Every structure is written in C-alpha cells, then in structure tokens.
Amino acid sequence: xxxxxxxxxxxxxxxxxxxxVVGSGPAGSAAARELARLGATVLVLEEGRWFESGEFxxxxxxxxxxxxxxxxxxVVVGRAPTPFVQGKMVGGSSPINGAICWRMxxxxxxxxxxAEPALADALPFDALERTLDELDARLGVAPTEPxxxxxxxxxxARGAEALGLEHRPIRRNVSACEGLGRCMQGCPSGRKxxxxxxxxxxxxxxxxxVASSVEVTRVVVERxxxxxxxxxxxxxxxxxxxxRRAVIVAASAVQSPALLMKSGLSRGPVGHHFQxxxxxxxxxxxxxxxxxxxGATQGHEVIGLRRERLKFEALGFGLAxxxxxxxxxxxxxxxxxxxxxxxxDWGAAxxxxxxxxxxxxxxxxxxxxxxxxxxxxxYRRGLRVMGEMMLAAGADHVSPGVKGFAPRVTTVRELxxxxxxxxxxxxxxxxxxxxxxxTCRMGRRRADSVVGLxxxxxxxxxxxxxxxxxxxxxxxxNPQVPIMAVATHAARRALGAADPAPPAPTTxxxxxx
Amino acid sequence: xxxxxxxxxxxxDELDLAAFFARFDAAAPAHLRLGWRATVFVLGxxxxxxxxxxxxxxxxxxxxRDAALCxxxxxxALAPLLDVLKLVVSLAYFSDRRVEAHFRGSP
Numbered sequence: 001x002x003x004x005x006x007x008x009x010x011x012x013x014x015x016x017x018x019x020x021v022v023g024s025g026p027a028g029s030a031a032a033r034e035l036a037r038l039g040a041t042v043l044v045l046e047e048g049r050w051f052e053s054g055e056f057x058x059x060x061x062x063x064x065x066x067x068x069x070x071x072x073x074x075v076v077v078g079r080a081p082t083p084f085v086q087g088k089m090v091g092g093s094s095p096i097n098g099a100i101c102w103r104m105x106x107x108x109x110x111x112x113x114x115a116e117p118a119l120a121d122a123l124p125f126d127a128l129e130r131t132l133d134e135l136d137a138r139l140g141v142a143p144t145e146p147x148x149x150x151x152x153x154x155x156x157a158r159g160a161e162a163l164g165l166e167h168r169p170i171r172r173n174v175s176a177c178e179g180l181g182r183c184m185q186g187c188p189s190g191r192k193x194x195x196x197x198x199x200x201x202x203x204x205x206x207x208x209x210v211a212s213s214v215e216v217t218r219v220v221v222e223r224x225x226x227x228x229x230x231x232x233x234x235x236x237x238x239x240x241x242x243x244r245r246a247v248i249v250a251a252s253a254v255q256s257p258a259l260l261m262k263s264g265l266s267r268g269p270v271g272h273h274f275q276x277x278x279x280x281x282x283x284x285x286x287x288x289x290x291x292x293x294x295g296a297t298q299g300h301e302v303i304g305l306r307r308e309r310l311k312f313e314a315l316g317f318g319l320a321x322x323x324x325x326x327x328x329x330x331x332x333x334x335x336x337x338x339x340x341x342x343x344x345d346w347g348a349a350x351x352x353x354x355x356x357x358x359x360x361x362x363x364x365x366x367x368x369x370x371x372x373x374x375x376x377x378x379y380r381r382g383l384r385v386m387g388e389m390m391l392a393a394g395a396d397h398v399s400p401g402v403k404g405f406a407p408r409v410t411t412v413r414e415l416x417x418x419x420x421x422x423x424x425x426x427x428x429x430x431x432x433x434x435x436x437x438x439t440c441r442m443g444r445r446r447a448d449s450v451v452g453l454x455x456x457x458x459x460x461x462x463x464x465x466x467x468x469x470x471x472x473x474x475x476x477x478n479p480q481v482p483i484m485a486v487a488t489h490a491a492r493r494a495l496g497a498a499d500p501a502p503p504a505p506t507t508x509x510x511x512x513x
Numbered sequence: 514x515x516x517x518x519x520x521x522x523x524x525x526d527e528l529d530l531a532a533f534f535a536r537f538d539a540a541a542p543a544h545l546r547l548g549w550r551a552t553v554f555v556l557g558x559x560x561x562x563x564x565x566x567x568x569x570x571x572x573x574x575x576x577x578r579d580a581a582l583c584x585x586x587x588x589x590a591l592a593p594l595l596d597v598l599k600l601v602v603s604l605a606y607f608s609d610r611r612v613e614a615h616f617r618g619s620p
Contacts, residue, residue, distance in 0.1 A: 061533070061608040065540035073545045081593075293617065319616055320607035324600040329586050330579035333599065338519030340616050403592050430596070 002204050006213030006233035007049065013233065015211065016242035017043035019494060020229055022216045022259065024048075025092020027250035027467035029195035029203065030135070030484035034491035035248075036206035043241055044200070044208060045231060047215040047251075048089035051196075056095075056186030060318030063185040067096050074254075076356060076433060078370035080426035082278060084433035086252060090212050091196030093480075095186050098298035098316070099172040099194075100478040101141040103132045104485065107307075112472045116443055119472075122453035123489060127499040131485040138202075139173035139193045139481070148179030150295010152314045152344050155286075157300050159389025160312075165304035170313070172296070173198075173481075181316045183297035199484065214239050219247055219263040219463060226463035246462045246494040250487060253436035253469040257358045258365035260440065260450070260457075260465075267459055270450050273438040274356035274369060275474040278431045280379045281315060281347045282386035283325055284395035289341040292322055302389070309351035309476055310382050312389070317345065325430070327399040327407040346390065348382025349434070350375055351476030358439050369433075371426045379429050384419035388412055401430035435479050440469035455490040466490035522615045525606065533605045549601055552594040560585055 004015070019035050021028045024046035035042045048067075057063050064071045069088040075081050087093035106125070113120045135141075144153065149169070160167035173193040174183075182188060190197065204210060213234035220228045226247040231239040249256045257271040297316030305311070317325075325345060326336035336343070356369025371379070387398045387409060397408045398415075404423050409415060423429070442465075443449025446458045451470055457463040466487040468479055475482060492499060538546060557570045561581055566573060573581065585591045606612055 058610070059608050059613060061536075061604040064604070065536065070542040071540055071545060073542055075544060318607070319613055320603040323607065324603035326599075329595055329599070330582040332583075334519075337603075338522075340519075403589065 002209055003050075004209065004211035004214070005049070006211060006239070007235050009214070009233035009237040009239060010235040011237045013237050013239045014242070015043055015209070015239065016244065017041045017209065018243070018245045019043070019248060020045065020241045020243040021248045021250060022229060023092065023249070023251035023255070023467065024090050024196065024200055024210065025087070025250065025252065025467070026094055026195050026480045026483045027487040028248070029091065029094075029200040030487040031248050031250055031466045031491040032203035032208050033199045033206070034488045035495065036203045036208045038492070038495050038497055040245065040495055042203060042208035044203070044210045045214045045216050045229065045239070045241060046090050046210065046212045048087070049213045049234075050090045051095060051186060053187060053190030056182070056188050058182075058185065060185070060320035063096070063318065067186060076367040076369040078356065078368050080370065080429070080431070082369070082431050082433050084276070084367070084436065086254065090210065091194050091200065092252070094194035095192065095196055096184055097480065098183050098313070098478075099174050099192050100298055100301075100313070101136070101139065101171045101173050101481045102475075102477040102479070103136075104128055104482040105475060105477055108473065108475050115472060116453075118444055118453055123486070124499075126502065127489070128485050130500070130502065131488050132481060135481055135484050135488075138198055140175045141171050141173050141481070143169040143171050144296045144299035145177070148177050148296055149299045150179055150181065151290040152292050152316065153295055153300035155290065155344065155393040156302065156312070156314045156346060156389065159393035160302045160304070162392035163385070163389055165302050165385075165389075167300065167302040167304065170299055170301050172299070177296055179295045181293045181295055181297050184316065185318055195484070211239065216251070216259060217262060219249065219259065219265070219460070221263065221265070221460045221463070224459070225461045226457075243462070246464055248464045248466050248490065248494055250465070250467040252467055253439045254358055254365050254367060256465055256467055256469045257439040258360055261360045262363065265457065265459060268446055268450050269441065269448060271358035271439050272355070273441050274358055274367060274436065275438045276352060276356070276369065276433045277349045277435040277474060277476070278352055278371060278375070278433045279347045279349045280382055280429050280431050281325065281345050281401065282383055282390060283327065283399040283401065284344050284346075284390035285336075285339060285397055286342050286344065286395050290344050291341050292316065292344050293319060305385065306476060308378070308381070310378055310385070311349045311477065312382070312386060313347050313349065315345040315347045325401065327401070344390070344395070346386050348379075348386055350378045350382060351474055355438070373424060376424055376426050376429070379426070379431065380419045380422045384415040387415040387418075403428045435468070435474065437468045437471040437474045437479070440465045441472055442470040443472070454493045456493070464490055464494045523609060523611045528606070528609045528612070530605055533608050537601070537604075548597045552597045552601075555591070555594055556585060556598060560591070
C-alpha cells in the first residue's frame with residue numbers, strides 16, 4: 001500500500017517507517033525522495049488531499065475553497081493586515097504556484113555565511129549547486145518560450161526594455177507549456193512539473209508511503225528523542241506514526257513552528273524571525289485587448305533592481321481575482337470589469353527587512369508582521385517603476401491601488417510623486433505575502449536558533465526541520481528550488497549520510513607541440 | 514452591490530447566488546465570514562442610513578446606490594470593507610461558468 005487517504009480513516013490507525021516526514025510540499029517531497037533513494041522506509045503525512053490534473057477547477061472561487069489554506073485568505077496581523085497565500089494539498093503550494101524557479105542566490109548565501117561562518121562547511125555552496133543542478137534537470141526547468149508567453153509577459157519585456165532594466169523570461173518547471181494561464185488554479189493539462197508529480201512520485205517509486213488528508217497535531221518526544229507523530233485524519237480517526245530513525249518537519253515557515261510549539265518544543269526562538277516577500281501590484285489598462293488570462297501565468301521578470309530588494313513579475317490570476325483588484329466602486333468598477341480583456345496586473349516582490357513572529361492562539365498559528373519604513377519605501381519605488389514600465393509599454397492609465405493616492409495615473413510625474421511623497425503607512429498599500437522564512441532558524445547557538453547546522457532540533461534528538469523556516473533570512477527570489485535543495489541536504493543529515501562527492505575533474509591529455 | 518455585467522454578459526439576477534453563498538459560508542475561514550457580514554451590515558444597512566436614506570441599500574435606486582458607494586470610497590475607515598465587498602462579489606459573479614465563458618470569449 002503506497003497511499004493512505006485520511007478521508008477514509010475513521011478509526012485509530014497506526015503506521016510506522018524509518019523516517020516520518022510531515023508535509024509534502026517542496027521541502028517534504030524533496031526530503032522524502034532523498035531518504036527513499038538512500039534506502040530508508042519513508043512515510044509522508046500531508047494535511048491536504050491529492051488532486052489529479054483533471055480535477056483542477058476553472059473558477060478562482062472553486063480553486064480557493066479546494067486547494068488553498070483558509071481560502072487563500074490567511075492574514076498576518078500588524079499595522080497592515082495582509083493576506084498570505086499557502087496551498088493545502090499534496091505537493092503543498094507547488095501545484096498552484098507560478099512555477100517560477102530560481103537557484104540559491106550567491107549573494108544571499110554569502111550573507112548567511114557572514115553571519116554564521118560554520119555554515120560554509122555545514123552546507124557548502126558547491127554541494128548546494130550540485131543538488132540544484134540535479135533538481136533543475138528533474139523538474140525540467142527552462143526559460144518561458146515567447147510563443148506561449150502571452151501579451152502580459154511580452155509587454156513587461158517591452159516596458160523593462162524602455163526603462164533600461166535587466167529582464168528575462170522566467171525559468172519555470174513546466175514541460176511543453178500550453179500557455180493556459182491557469183498555474184494558480186492548478187494546471188489542467190498536467191504540464192507543470194510540481195513536486196507531487198516529480199519528487200514525491202520518485203519517492204513513491206522508491207517505496208515511500210504518502211498519507212494524505214492527515215493533519216499532524218503533535219510530535220512525540222520521549223526521553224529527549226523524537227519517536228513519531230500523532231495526527232487527525234479527515235475521516236475522524238486518530239493516526240499514530242512511529243519513526244524508527246527520525247521525524248522530519250517540513251510543513252512551512254508558519255505551520256512548522258506551530259507544530260513544534262504544540263509539541264511542547266517552545267524553548268529558543270521558535271516562531272521568531274519570521275521573514276517574507278510582501279508584494280504590491282499595479283493594474284494597468286491598455287487600448288488593445290491584452291487578455292491577461294492567456295499565456296504563461298508568470299513568464300517574464302525584471303531583475304535589474306534585485307540589489308535594491310525589488311523584483312518584478314507579470315501576474316496571472318483567475319478572472320474573479322483580476323476583477324476584484326480593479327479600481328473604483330459602483331458604476332466605475334463595473335466599467336473596469338466590462339473592460340477586463342484590456343487589464344493587466346504586474347507585481348513587485350519586496351525582500352522585506354522586517355521580522356515578524358508566529359505564535360499559537362487557541363492551537364492555531366497567528367502571524368504578526370509589520371513592514372519597516374524602508375520596506376514601505378520599496379513598495380512606493382516598486383509601484384513607480386511598474387507604473388513607468390506600464391506606461392512605456394502603452395497603457396492608457398495605471399492604478400497603483402494606494403489608499404489616499406490617485407486611483408488612476410497617466411503620467412510619469414504622478415508616479416514620481418507617489419515614490420517621493422506617497423503614504424508612509426503600510427496600511428495604505430494593497431499588498432499580499434508569499435514566501436515565508438526563518439521561524440525555526442538554523443545555527444550553532446541555542447540562544448538564537450532552533451535547529452543546529454545539521455538541521456536537528458537543539459532539544460530533541462532525531463527531530464529535524466527541513467523547510468524554509470530554517471533559512472537564516474529571506475532570499476528575495478522565488479524559493480521553491482532552494483527549499484528543495486536544502487531539504488535534500490537535511491534528509492542526508494537525518495540519515496547521517498554525506499553529500500555526494502563532486503565529479504572527478506576531466507583530465508585532458510596535453511597536446512604535444 | 515454586484516458589478517453590473519457588461520453587454521452580453523449574464524445578468525446578476527440570472528445567477529444562483531444562494532448556491533454560491535452556501536458554499537462560501539461552508540468554506541471561508543471565520544475571519545473572512547465575519548468580514549463579509551460586517552461589510553453587509555455596514556455598507557448595506559448602516560451607511561445608507563448615515564447618509565440620510567430611510568432604508569437599506571437594497572431599497573435604493575441605481576443612482577442612489579452608486580452615490581452611496583462612491584461616498585464610501587472617500588472614507589478611509591470603510592476602505593477595508595470595500596476591498597472585502599469587491600473580492601466577494603467578484604468571486605460570486607465569476608463563479609458562474611456562463612460569466613467565465615463570456616469574458617474569456619470576449620474580444
């Protein structure tokens with residue numbers, strides 16, 4: 001039996017494996033694959049359910065209520081309550097993300113090593129690079145083809161070119177993309193190489209068992225050692241999973257610290273140092289139909305301001321979400337909706353400096369986070385740059401979505417005014433948060449980290465954390481592939497396995513001259 | 514409060530909104546349901562009365578409804594409610610396959 005569906009588990013159910021993995025997103029799937037490849041028996045427990053590609057719905061609403069946690073309306077609390085988005089299904093957010101693939105940025109890695117020099121030996125960059133090479137190949141990562149990019153992506157390229165900003169087609173894990181623009185609802189053609197279809201499938205082929213619709217509620221720690229987990233199946237039964245060698249928690253930077261706290265592992269900075277990438281978006285209306293829902297969901301990015309902690313992407317949503325972000329109310333809003341085919345949305349992702357915190361309230365995680373003044377200044381700069389790119393690409397007007405500022409803007413002068421003198425309160429901006437990090441930070445010292453440089457919990461032997469919560473900081477880029485790479489290394493540490501040796505250099509016979 | 518359909522699009526009163534809201538109530542997290550109910554109460558009942566209308570939003574004619582919403586847009590405290598309103602009504606309207614088909618097929 002390779003799969004257990006928790007919706008059918010109505011009575012107590014016991015399982016066991018060498019290693020129990022909590023979560024099946026990019027981290028959990030990558031860890032499970034590596035563990036199975038190394039010969040361990042593996043049990044993966046996932047709160048969400050399996051989706052087949054033919055099951056993914058067309059409408060935003062149907063997608064939100066079936067595939068997203070809290071209908072994609074989870075909210076961080078702070079001076080500016082802001083939604084954050086997480087998938088809840090086998091594969092985590094991978095089946096419903098934009099398929100954007102970045103490698104670990106060297107400059108960010110260097111920041112980590114500057115703060116913790118021992119990381120250079122514990123997680124060497126060249127070993128990470130080799131893992132990333134292998135993952136890139138398995139996921140079929142390749143730049144978006146212009147033929148399926150669609151107007152929204154090609155116009156972003158045009159706008160960036162006009163402003164002289166570095167830009168490029170996004171590298172994505174999609175095979176033979178048809179440009180249906182439905183990545184966020186789940187690819188109906190199964191073209192996205194999400195982790196459920198790749199890494200987790202590899203793990204299953206190597207013997208791993210996946211139990212879906214099972215919410216893990218507690219890690220069992222006996223005499224200082226993790227021995228398993230306890231959970232609830234959607235069918236009502238209690239699930240007990242024994243781990244003979246290790247438990248790996250890979251449930252996200254929000255759920256992982258919450259699970260540790262629910263398990264009595266609250267010592268140290270668990271839940272602290274929450275970091276993320278808040279994003280602001282700019283809507284623009286073009287004279288010709290641009291049909292935002294057509295073409296690769298997110299196929300082009302502008303990376304020229306990454307050192308300013310800003311990255312720009314074309315966005316692709318379901319029609320309802322596109323409509324809800326349009327300016328105005330009443331008849332003005334209706335007119336904007338009627339012209340839906342002419343509307344575009346681009347987003348600026350900010351590598352925020354601010355740190356928040358995950359706490360437990362009535363057994364549920366609550367995230368507090370407020371952007372710093374410099375982060376808000378980046379919102380303003382991001383909106384100005386996006387607006388200038390949109391106008392340069394031919395938009396009639398753009399809508400920054402900033403409360404207390406003009407709803408429609410037609411000139412560069414107004415955009416510069418927004419950057420220079422726009423609102424300083426984060427609450428004035430329409431933002432959303434993706435990519436979360438840092439809440440079970442790795443490090444040598446118990447005082448400022450939750451897990452050691454071997455990913456093992458400081459207070460519970462055999463308990464490892466393998467997702468982005470161990471990252472010392474946010475990345476400023478889409479993290480799914482670096483998360484998979486780090487989780488792969490964490491899986492090796494859990495089994496005491498070394499990283500594979502680098503391939504021997506090719507020796508060439510020196511030509512005789 | 515729903516967006517007026519574009520020419521040729523299904524009319525709002527043709528849609529099965531009761532089915533949508535039954536599913537919304539079953540699936541939405543508590544804070545979103547609470548936000549929606551607050552939005553309906555404030556913008557649907559309290560705000561029209563604050564503007565001097567005798568009845569609720571539903572009793573107003575089209576011009577009065579539009580004016581009430583435009584006035585609300587100028588009040589900072591009501592901005593989060595208008596955001597919730599636009600999100601939920603857009604989800605409701607586009608949850609109908611005929612609406613989705615109309616807009617996807619539009620030139």
